[in-house]
Amino acid sequence: MKVPRLVCPAGSLPALKAAVDHGADEVYFGFRNDTNARNFAGLNFDRPAMVEGIRYAHARNRRVLLAINTFAQPGRAVDWQHAVDEAAALGVDAVILADVGLLDYASRRHPGLRLHLSVQGSATSYEAVNFAHREFGIRRAVLPRVLTLAQVETVIRNTPVAIEVFGFGSLCVMNEGRCWLSSYATGESPNTVGACSPARHVQWEKSPGRMNTRLNGILIDSFADDEAAGYPTLCKGRFEVQGETYYALEEPTSLNVLEILPDIARIGVAAVKVEGRQRSPTYVAQVTRTLRAALDELADGAQRYHVRPAWQKELARVSEGSQVTLGAYDRPWR
Known part of the structure; x- marks a missing residue:
């Protein structure tokens, strides 16, 4: 049984080095502009940082x-095309793309460049994955976090395309980075502004005994003083x-696949991805170190694999609401 590769986030050069130092097989990062879905102020890479990170x-x-x-x-x-050209010039090992027009450009302009289909491409079926493989030669596809393990x-x-799935981090119940609810609430697409809830639209309202949180005036939640305000x-x-x-839609909790890692490996998943370039x-160090330990134990033999309490404790410390879930991988309905 082949153990999946561990793919970890890098929102900065220190995060990239932390991922590498703690056992990531691959790291992923983005330019400091809106070609990158995590386009946060103060994060991401300029060219010198990319050169050093690579x-x-x-x-x-x-x-x-x-x-x-x-x-x-x-x-x-042309801005997105230049980003692809720059990626090829930098010598990265693969480019993660969602835009069909950009996939076409990259496959024709840089035929030797390895292409991965982004989760933002929302390919939930093998027909969609095979289309991208046939037309653009993609080598790997990242599946959205809405499929059961049987569907994966x-x-x-x-x-024939290698498949990557998410293993830890925030969940998404919408169209993976293109949430219409957020677009409706803020008038901006989360795809290009870097976040589902851009900071300029967030309001915190403190009153005696309560903390209300709003997104562009829409009340999202109300917390008592003894509750952690998300x-x-x-x-x-x-x-x-x-x-x-x-x-009503989703609880604030993080995906954590530790207990089903043997099943993920058994069905042939090529890579397990950690969410969190904004973290x-x-x-990055904590999650990478923990998943590396789990994958290494799995490599020693699936029959002997068991989830150590220390691993769960480590991941719970950096989970949303200190809660974890298997998400759609283990949903009871089909």
Whole structure:
């Protein structure tokens, strides 16, 4: 049984080095502009940082993936094309793309450049993956976080393309980075502004005994003084539905696949991805170190693999709401 590769996030050069130092097989990063879906102020890479990051990773026999995973805006396609050209010139090991026009450009302009289909491409079937393989020669596809493990296995059985799945971090119940709820609430696409809830639209309202959180004036949640106030993301807010107030769409919790890692390896998943380019180097180090230990134990033999309490404790410390879930991988309905 082949153990999946561990793919870890890098929102900065220190985060990249933390991922490499703690056992990532591959790291992924982005330019400091809107070709990158995590286009946060103060994060991401300029060219000198990219050159150093690639040198650091390659010196340790690790791969570097560049995410150009947003959709080219009208009249600005050349900006995204230049990003692909720069990726090829830098010598990254693969480029992660979602835009079909950009996939076409990259495959024709740089035929030797390895292409991965981004999760933002929302390919949930082997037909979609095979289309991208046939037309653009993609070598790997990142599946959205809405498929059961059985559905992931069906994709793998019916495509020659290597399949990557998420193993830890925030969940997404929408169209992977293109949430219409966020677009409606803020008037901006989360695909190009770097976040589902851009900071300029977030309001915190403190009153005696309460903390209300709003997104562009829309009340997302209300917390008592003894509750931890979460960042106001629409899908993870509490809403009143038919007289009851609860997490109507999704609870604030993190995906954690430790207990099903043997199944993920058994069905032939090629890579397990950690979400979190917006997170700190400390988060990257902690999650990478923990998943590396789990994957190494799995490599020693699936029959002997067991989830150590210390691993769960480490990951719970950096999970949303200190809670973890198997997400869609283990949903009871089909």
